[in-house]
Amino acid sequence: MKLSEFLVKAKINTYASAGIGNKKILKDGSKEVVYEKEGFRYRDRYYGYNPFVGEEIVWKDGRLIWVMNYDGEITSEEIAAKQVYGFLKRALRQVKEKCPFRGPARLKHSDFEYINEYEGDIESFRGVERILYRGQEIYILFYHGGTV
16 A cells, blocks of 8 residues: 555544544643554644644554644634534545645535645645635645655
């Protein structure tokens, strides 16, 4: 299995899933989700709710091979956080192997629009994702990472 294929599976089966039953709350207050398959191990650990910061790490056979850091927040009080994060999960379930960092370049559903702009590839990348509600930005996240 390639790293990009594993990342897609890991992301769909952790935070982006409809329910994240394997989420743990750790002593330091962070939340963590883990996914393992075919010698790969993925861990997403994040702090806060709004704003929030986090880190995704992948190991292959016990060796660190990939990392991504991110920070984001809801920038408007117009829409409930539960709705914003619900739409975000919908977008994140559309992750593709070509750019297995966040969601697709664009996704529109009802009054919400997800926009993901990035540069680079799986080895070294950075990007920003936004959610708009009726054309107005209500959420933003910055991310960067690559192979280690």
